[in-house]
Amino acid sequence: MILPNDFVFTQANLQNYVDxxxxxxxxYVLRTRWPALVVDQALDFEQRGQAGGxxxxxxxxxxxxxPAERIEALAEEDPWPELRTWWAGFMAHVPPxxxxxxxxxxxxxxxxxxxxxxxxxxxxxxDEQGNLTLFDWKTSEKPxxxxxxxERIQTRLYRLVLLQASPMLLNHQQAAxxxxxxxxxxxxxxxxxxxxxxxQVDYDxxxxxxxxxxxxxxxxxxxxxxxxxxxxxxxFCVYRSHCERGxxxxxxxxxxxxxxxxxxxxxxxxxxxxxxxxx
Amino acid sequence: MxxxxxxxxxxxxxxxxxIFVQGKAGSGKTTAGVHWLQxxxxxxVPPHQILVFTPQRTLAQPYLDCMHDEGAFAHSLITTMTLxxxxxxxxxxxxxxxxxxxxxxxxxxxxxxxxxESGQYYMAHVVRPLIENEGYFESLAIHRNRIYAQILDNLNxxxxxGFPYEEIGPRLKSAWxxxxxQFNIYDDVQRCADHxxxxxxxxxxxxxxxxxxxxxxxxxxxxxxxxxLVQSYRHLIADNIEEDTPVTHDVLRDWLSEFExxxxxxxxxxxxxxxxxxxxxxxxxxGSACETRLWFKQNLVNETAIAxxxxxxxxVISQLQSRSEEEIESPTPALREALGLPGExxxxxxxxxxxxxxxxxxxxxxxVPPAEIVLLAPYMPDVLRFALGDGLDALGIPHQSHRPSxxxxxxxxxxxxxxxxxxxxxxxxxxxxxxxLALALMQAIEGLDLVRAQxxxxxxxxPGNDGILLKPFEAIPNAFKDRITYRVGERYDRLRQWLLExxxxxxxxxxxxxxxxxxxxxxxxxxxxFHDDLERANTVSxxxxxxxxxxxxxxxxLPGEDFNLGKEYLRMVQDGVIAAQYLRTWEERSPDAVFMAxxxxxxxxxxxxxxxxxxxxxxxxxxxRLDQPLTHPYVLSRHWTTGDVWDADNELAAAHExxxxxxxxxxNRCRKKVYIGMSALDVxxxxxxxxxxxxxxxxxxxxxxxxx
Ligand code: SF4
Numbered sequence: 001m002i003l004p005n006d007f008v009f010t011q012a013n014l015q016n017y018v019d020x021x022x023x024x025x026x027x028y029v030l031r032t033r034w035p036a037l038v039v040d041q042a043l044d045f046e047q048r049g050q051a052g053g054x055x056x057x058x059x060x061x062x063x064x065x066x067p068a069e070r071i072e073a074l075a076e077e078d079p080w081p082e083l084r085t086w087w088a089g090f091m092a093h094v095p096p097x098x099x100x101x102x103x104x105x106x107x108x109x110x111x112x113x114x115x116x117x118x119x120x121x122x123x124x125x126x127d128e129q130g131n132l133t134l135f136d137w138k139t140s141e142k143p144x145x146x147x148x149x150x151e152r153i154q155t156r157l158y159r160l161v162l163l164q165a166s167p168m169l170l171n172h173q174q175a176a177x178x179x180x181x182x183x184x185x186x187x188x189x190x191x192x193x194x195x196x197x198x199x200q201v202d203y204d205x206x207x208x209x210x211x212x213x214x215x216x217x218x219x220x221x222x223x224x225x226x227x228x229x230x231x232x233x234x235x236f237c238v239y240r241s242h243c244e245r246g247x248x249x250x251x252x253x254x255x256x257x258x259x260x261x262x263x264x265x266x267x268x269x270x271x272x273x274x275x276x277x278x279x
Numbered sequence: 280m281x282x283x284x285x286x287x288x289x290x291x292x293x294x295x296x297x298i299f300v301q302g303k304a305g306s307g308k309t310t311a312g313v314h315w316l317q318x319x320x321x322x323x324v325p326p327h328q329i330l331v332f333t334p335q336r337t338l339a340q341p342y343l344d345c346m347h348d349e350g351a352f353a354h355s356l357i358t359t360m361t362l363x364x365x366x367x368x369x370x371x372x373x374x375x376x377x378x379x380x381x382x383x384x385x386x387x388x389x390x391x392x393x394x395x396e397s398g399q400y401y402m403a404h405v406v407r408p409l410i411e412n413e414g415y416f417e418s419l420a421i422h423r424n425r426i427y428a429q430i431l432d433n434l435n436x437x438x439x440x441g442f443p444y445e446e447i448g449p450r451l452k453s454a455w456x457x458x459x460x461q462f463n464i465y466d467d468v469q470r471c472a473d474h475x476x477x478x479x480x481x482x483x484x485x486x487x488x489x490x491x492x493x494x495x496x497x498x499x500x501x502x503x504x505x506x507x508l509v510q511s512y513r514h515l516i517a518d519n520i521e522e523d524t525p526v527t528h529d530v531l532r533d534w535l536s537e538f539e540x541x542x543x544x545x546x547x548x549x550x551x552x553x554x555x556x557x558x559x560x561x562x563x564x565x566g567s568a569c570e571t572r573l574w575f576k577q578n579l580v581n582e583t584a585i586a587x588x589x590x591x592x593x594x595v596i597s598q599l600q601s602r603s604e605e606e607i608e609s610p611t612p613a614l615r616e617a618l619g620l621p622g623e624x625x626x627x628x629x630x631x632x633x634x635x636x637x638x639x640x641x642x643x644x645x646x647v648p649p650a651e652i653v654l655l656a657p658y659m660p661d662v663l664r665f666a667l668g669d670g671l672d673a674l675g676i677p678h679q680s681h682r683p684s685x686x687x688x689x690x691x692x693x694x695x696x697x698x699x700x701x702x703x704x705x706x707x708x709x710x711x712x713x714x715x716l717a718l719a720l721m722q723a724i725e726g727l728d729l730v731r732a733q734x735x736x737x738x739x740x741x742p743g744n745d746g747i748l749l750k751p752f753e754a755i756p757n758a759f760k761d762r763i764t765y766r767v768g769e770r771y772d773r774l775r776q777w778l779l780e781x782x783x784x785x786x787x788x789x790x791x792x793x794x795x796x797x798x799x800x801x802x803x804x805x806x807x808x809f810h811d812d813l814e815r816a817n818t819v820s821x822x823x824x825x826x827x828x829x830x831x832x833x834x835x836x837l838p839g840e841d842f843n844l845g846k847e848y849l850r851m852v853q854d855g856v857i858a859a860q861y862l863r864t865w866e867e868r869s870p871d872a873v874f875m876a877x878x879x880x881x882x883x884x885x886x887x888x889x890x891x892x893x894x895x896x897x898x899x900x901x902x903x904r905l906d907q908p909l910t911h912p913y914v915l916s917r918h919w920t921t922g923d924v925w926d927a928d929n930e931l932a933a934a935h936e937x938x939x940x941x942x943x944x945x946x947n948r949c950r951k952k953v954y955i956g957m958s959a960l961d962v963x964x965x966x967x968x969x970x971x972x973x974x975x976x977x978x979x980x981x982x983x984x985x986x987x
Contacts, residue, residue, distance in 0.1 A: 005347070006343075006344070006347050030813065032813045032816060032817070033816060033817050033820035034799075034803070034816050034820070035794070035795050035798055035799075035816065035819050035820040035823045035824075036795055036796075036798055036799025036800075036803065037792065037795045037796060037799055042789075042792045042795065043789060043792065054389065057371070057372075057389075060372070061372060061373070061374075061375060064372065064373075064503070064507060065503050065507075066373065066375050066376055066503070070375035070376060071375055073375070073386075073387040074375055074387050074388070074389070076387065077385075077387040077388055106327070106355070107327070107355060107356050108354055108355050109353060109354055109355060109356065110354065116347070118356075164354065165354035165355065167354075168325050168354045168355065238799070240799070241798075241799050241800070241803040241804050241810065242803060242810070242811065242816075244805055247799075247800050247804060248799075248800055249799070
């Protein structure tokens, strides 16, 4: 195994592997940073990502008990005009769904094929009947279809990890898959979250898929991390010059058209990324 | 793993207690702490309820490693935190509740957290006009960056000791007994701190001191914040609390009753970060807040000879400190086996380096693994580091230093990108020097050596020109084209063309995006110098991140008609205000290299070794304070009594105490032997006759007496 000893599988690194094994190798095995642009309209792209990060923070503050009026004042003065609409949509539709004990920005782990998996949830609700409801806030323009969402690594990983970790949240009781539901809430379509129910069949299928994926990555040798055959991906990959797969980054319009996604917006304000000040 | 009796005793304690463990370094306290964490997990405590608190993030690593090993049955993560991290997280989370009350001018806009670098930048922004236009610090002959750093340091001290920042100047003045001009300097210090704080409040900026103050004064007392913390974390492990600050200890004391269990671990004879505000007295006062107190007395590291050396040094310093007789124990002759001394008198610094490297070679030949050898000096100046590195290289011995040899701004990759940026933006009126441009082209274009790069620059560079500063390759005489080669010429033209077009492209007014494109679209493409060079890509990433953070914190705060962010960044790099940091400091020691570091860096890394070399031990830097005319770690500490003055006796006592902590701290982390490296003349040619060498000589003499 060439992965670092303390390696933990997440939706971001698994998605990277699925998109391009070589990218995974560069990013997570060699830990190479390659400071090229992801898309051509870099400022728009950055501002969109940061606005998403700020929206996540406002929702987190609300869920932790900060009064809505105070948050609204921040949303009102936000430089990204859509953020006000997102916030209004959130307040108009989401609060009635927030039933049960709340776990905000919670990280859970599980073990699969001898490896550790990690999932970080925007919101996890546990009601009195032991039902577990996951919410994921999305600020991208266009919602993905239900079929695409079901295929996503995030969906598969988040539900599987939650099921395995459920005894910790349910007083040592193991949840059944049917007790878990996952909702993708798109700020641009606030009244209709895309809700995915879970079943034993889904669990078995996802488990097999993820275990196979994790084993493949774990057992891979350097030469197994092949470059993707889908050259379209390379247009939105920072390593394109290293791989000799193009010069300029693709456009933001194309990025949207291909329904690609930003990495977790919350990562843009990752505290652990800030240098520790020694005092 | 076999546990000591003391470790075993800790693990028999019930988990619903508050325990204070104290002991010397090397007595197995952190190992016991890790076992305690395992005990909590095995008892069914969910990891997310466990908080591991340390003064520095790296010190939590053993606990994180343990979580990785225990992962199979853990379904969440422990939290590791420092006071700074806690303050930043809470300010960010509860900002809407306190922004107005805390006095920020734009309470409905988000906070901007300053890094060390951007804090220094803003301090320069505020203080520079005061120095240039109003004569601040007139009588002081130190580099401006040191002025900025020491004012920031004062603000941080006020925050972590817990006194109002408005008292910085008065405190410093009240302890001063020298000339009157120093009073004016302290007044200037206070005024600068005031201006800086007002500036931060006006622009929603939070430097470290303001983060901590806002947390302590506004958030820690706030019910919502307190409930969040208390409900989130039910079990506490706080390690190395002696290296933490008084306000951290206040928070822990306050918080302690809310935890179901707590394990506090303190090192005796430590507090090495006192110049960063570590407070041993307040750390040990937490012992009385715990139900159980355990002492770890056994040193698991020292062999007999080193233990005797420790006794010897301690006895001499205790006498210097006029401690009571019973503390003064004489060493046995075994002490001499712990010391490696030069066979003959070494006069010059290079001979000392040679003696060191030869001894290192012999040790390795005799079977000591390189990683079990450390070379230590009080500050490890570059000249010493390079000399040792060269000497070890010549002997083929792998070595690792605590940090790379160059700061970010001095890295060739950084200079290449910034030189090319200055060419692309002639409007900045900061064209690169021809020699720097030649170096940049040599780095940028594959197949171009320095001689031909200089030739090319002589032929194409027109710094006085309006607009375009570089001529195309076709404009140079044919004879030179042949010499430079057409292949290089073609690459040069591509780069030139790109620079001409990119400066005008959309978004390129943001220097970080410009640099990203320059890297991605040209320099890392085939035929250019950064293609396939992962190391240089890392350097460029760090540079671009630095520019990006500068844009985020500065660009949004100081926009103005004639303010150009890219130009300002370049100016600050040239002034040494930013990009002065090192690419990374080594958090992990290489398993097969001799390690070179300042003594304090080694101490705080908490990793014992077989053999230490103490270098330059005639130097007073082993015990003297840094010359910091604008601040004072003792006067600004919590234990300073207002009205006292700092005099020569205080200075001497502080030197003795520093020396005791440092030498005993090092010996606590040494198994077998210490080699003493010194020359009669130091690196600058001054005579070496410091206190440490006299103490070692005296300890040696006493051991002879004992053996006689
Ligand atoms: S450029 Fe293409 S092949 Fe190369 S790492 Fe990126 S996605 Fe993979």
